[in-house]
Amino acid sequence: MTITIIGHGYVGIVAACVFADFGNTVYVIGHTPAKLERLRGGDPLIYEPGLAEMLKRNNTAGRLTFTTEYSEALKHSSIVFICVGTPPTPGTGEADLTTVFKVSETIGQNLNPDTFTVVSCKSTVPVGTNMKVKEIIESQLSKRLSAQHAPLNAIFSVASCPEFLREGTGIHDTLNPDRIVIGAEDQTSIDMLMELHKPFPGERVVTNIPSAELIKYASNSLLATKLSFANMIALFAEKLGADAPQVLRAVGMDHRIGPKNLDVSIGYGGACFPKDVQALTATGNQCGVNVSLLNAVEQVNELSWKNYADKVKKCAPIKLSTSPCLAVWGLAFKANTDDIRFAPAVKIVTELAKSGYKLKVYDPAAMENVRKQIGDIIEYFDKQYDVVTGADALCILTEWNEFRQADLAKIKSLLKMPLIIDGRNLYDPSKMKELGFTYVSTGRKTTT
Ligand SMILES: NC(=O)c1ccc[n+]([C@@H]2O[C@H](COP(=O)([O-])OP(=O)(O)OC[C@H]3O[C@@H](n4cnc5c(N)ncnc54)[C@H](O)[C@@H]3O)[C@@H](O)[C@H]2O)c1
Incomplete structure (x- = not known):
């Protein structure tokens, strides 16, 4: 499969390398060109055991592309994972979703309307966030599409696919999950996410x-x-x-x-x-x-x-x-x-x-x-x-x-x-x- 991962922190870069290791083509979107250049050169930017080797292996195999360009990545991808930070808001402790919503807007501006895409938060987000992501993407898409175009639910859907890795054992945990949780509204998204996770062991929880x-x-x-x-x-x-x-x-x-x-x-x-x-x-x-x-x-x-x-x-x-x-x-x-x-x-x-x-x-x-x-x-x-x-x-x-x-x-x-x-x-x-x-x-x- 071809997928896009937005964010290359502890979750994004580990997920990108593991999915690439199974033979998938993975676009990784970042927002700092200098960091993307280092990733291309094999520097994972963070310390996580085994990650540098996995990054180099998949860079050499040509399965990883690091880019700031959404249009190129989304043109080919059937699944998009949002993996950006959701830090606490000082004072209230609420998850700060500014970046999640910002990248959702850019997804909506660049999503390929001619193939079906599942957009999923791997970022930890409060209940209701994936539906808000859906609204944001819909509003951007409706601005771009002519009245004759296919209905929006034929173009994309959102799903929640939370991440459970622990830092320090991130690769092991991703390869050996206790469970894979898929929250979705439609069977096509469930089937696509199930297919991507086929090589992984662990229970499946579809909800x-x-x-x-x-x-x-x-x-x-x-x-x-x-x-x-x-x-x-x-x-x-x-x-x-x-x-x-x-x-x-x-x-x-x-x-x-x-x-x-x-x-x-x-x-x-x-x-x-x-x-x-x-x-x-x-x-x-x-x-x-x-x-x-x-x-x-x-x-x-x-x-x-x-x-x-x-x-x-x-x-x-x-x-x-x-x-x-x-x-x-x-x-x-x-x-x-x-x-x-x-x-x-x-x-x-x-x-x-x-x-x-x-x-x-x-x-x-x-x-x-x-x-x-x-x-x-x-x-x-x-x-x-x-x-x-x-x-x-x-x-x-x-x-x-x-x-x-x-x-x-x-x-x-x-x-x-x-x-x-x-x-x-x-x-x-x-x-x-x-x-x-x-x-x-x-x-x-x-x-x-
Ligand atoms: N770290 C963990 O162990 C862990 C485990 C499970 C879930 N999570 C959740 O996953 C999410 C990400 O966590 P993390 O530890 O990887 O965070 P991180 O801070 O390490 O990574 C965030 C990434 O988002 C990128 N980013 C920020 N703004 C961006 C933008 N506008 N466009 C593209 N990329 C942008 C940053 O450059 C960085 O690569 C959080 O919601 C976190 O709660 C983390």
């Missing part, structure tokens, strides 16, 4: 458009709820002397609950959970649904990173004359990504820097993005042990694999005090005690 749109928000909100629940149990455990990871492991053994997304942490972040919980909250407020559960999920998430920052302030207090120097490992919102949107680690380092701490930071992929966002209030290092040298304590904020089996004896010899404050529970407390560390972890007793 109406509002249900497909809501499935995405319900999924992300429930995942965020599980994470906040785990972090609330961590707060209980810290007060009561329990071990939260053990508690949650046992809780997750109940098949009705399941073991996934019950990890304690410094809070969830990234481009999805925070904004999607906020957007569903805004929708609830608009349509009169009580959203106290969602409000609580967000509040616990805020408490989680603040609780970590408070622990640092307690364990490595600023004295009248000296500011402790903290080594920081990890800034990305989770491992295997360079994404720092809503990253709790960035909130923590910003808070600690403002409070007067000196911070030396290392992250394998996210430092450039952090530098752009918060500048030089912290000091950036290219090597993980360089930040530790001479620091008063080591703070672990992202669960990158390279931290899991770090040389603990080396860390101890480089630190001024043998103090590790671990927001991701990477180490065994009894081993840390044996090695002579004061080890402050999350939802567990401090060992010393």
Whole structure:
């Protein structure tokens, strides 16, 4: 099939490469020529494991075309996926749909009226958005077409096809989806989307458009709820002397609950959970649904990173004359990504820097993005042990694999005090005690 993908961020470029890998011809529409040139040259612009190889392979095979030109792409495409950002609106938390609507207008101005096209949002959008996209395209098409032309429903249709990939495992998730959700109003669109997804495993859920749109928000909100629940149990455990990871492991053994997304942490972040919980909250407020559960999920998430920052302030207090120097490992919102949107680690380092701490930071992929966002209030290092040298304590904020089996004896010899404050529970407390560390972890007793 020939398809068009609008937007080449974490969702767009992964989807483009995976569909191209199955032999489809894929046009990728962007709006910055310099970025499109880099994509043509094989630079995926984002860090996602395995993506650069897949991009190069499909560029070489000639299956990917990067362009700013809608007319050329839409002339050949039977399916168009909108994959642009839908960030939260400051203040209300509503999904900002400006870009979705802007690209819809351009789709309407360029859609090929002589063949049937399905236009589908892979972007996460509130219920009603795909129908609004339909209205926008219709209004543009009606301006272009003569009265004799085929009816608009013979030219295009909209469908909702939400995306469920996780950053860091985006290619794996796209190739191995748990489910493919198709929300549509007509059988032709369903058949075309089913055909495109034929090579993929996973359940198929065919439903109406509002249900497909809501499935995405319900999924992300429930995942965020599980994470906040785990972090609330961590707060209980810290007060009561329990071990939260053990508690949650046992809780997750109940098949009705399941073991996934019950990890304690410094809070969830990234481009999805925070904004999607906020957007569903805004929708609830608009349509009169009580959203106290969602409000609580967000509040616990805020408490989680603040609780970590408070622990640092307690364990490595600023004295009248000296500011402790903290080594920081990890800034990305989770491992295997360079994404720092809503990253709790960035909130923590910003808070600690403002409070007067000196911070030396290392992250394998996210430092450039952090530098752009918060500048030089912290000091950036290219090597993980360089930040530790001479620091008063080591703070672990992202669960990158390279931290899991770090040389603990080396860390101890480089630190001024043998103090590790671990927001991701990477180490065994009894081993840390044996090695002579004061080890402050999350939802567990401090060992010393
Ligand atoms: N990142 C994820 O893990 C994930 C997972 C599932 C769903 N989603 C949803 O998918 C959508 C995109 O997320 P993302 O993380 O890929 O965002 P992103 O910010 O990484 O990418 C957005 C892309 O849109 C492009 N864009 C912006 N304005 C444009 C325009 N006028 N014309 C063409 N392109 C334009 C940007 O250049 C960028 O390539 C969001 O709604 C998000 O909630 C994201």
